[in-house]
Amino acid sequence: MAGLTSDIEKFLKALLEESTDGMLEIGRNDLAMQFDCAPSQINYVLSTRFTPHNGYLIESKRGGNGFIKIITIVEEDDYISYLIKNLNEQMTEASADILFMDLYKKKYFTRDEFLMAKYATSDKALSMIDAKSRNYLRSDIIKNILLSVLARS
Known part of the structure; x- marks a missing residue:
């Protein structure tokens, strides 16, 4: 499981690096299907690896059209x-x-x-x-x- 968690984290961070605004919006279920895991595994990665302490804010919506928005906190101030x-x-x-x-x-x-x-x-x-x-x-x-x-x- 630790390998899967790290793979999901690396994937999301790579997408964030490619974004021009430090923001990423992705479907939770789509991501779970891509990694062949339960959506709860995605939630685990978000709650442990993408925290404000680590420089991220998470917005999410659950349900059929659920999404995850990961925002990189830029500490300019x-x-x-x-x-x-x-x-x-x-x-x-x-x-x-x-x-x-x-x-x-x-x-x-x-x-x-x-x-x-x-x-x-x-x-x-x-x-x-x-x-x-x-x-x-x-x-x-x-x-x-x-x-x-x-x-x-």
Whole structure:
């Protein structure tokens, strides 16, 4: 299985290198058929080899017309990369608000994006999560917001 996993990874990375925009969209079932494996094997490769930590974002849609979009994160922006690598494991609502205001002032966010991030990570929005876990979840959400900023640059 390790050989198949590596073969799928190499294949996808070769396609990414050939792309002009660092983005690849491919059918999950088509890829599974090409490698004569289950779609879950493709999911395994994506979840272990194409992670944000490894420099990739994954978008996918399941179902008959399901697809996988792999986006290479270009770390042109040292500030956002620094924030991602050094983001606290826990973030309070106040800390998140300060970070979002800074990103807005530095023009990484539009006003609407600033407000959306602020409200989406507020204690009110996360009220269904127990108080002990809320700051961990908020930090994860913020990390994904920052990754999306990198992906669009």
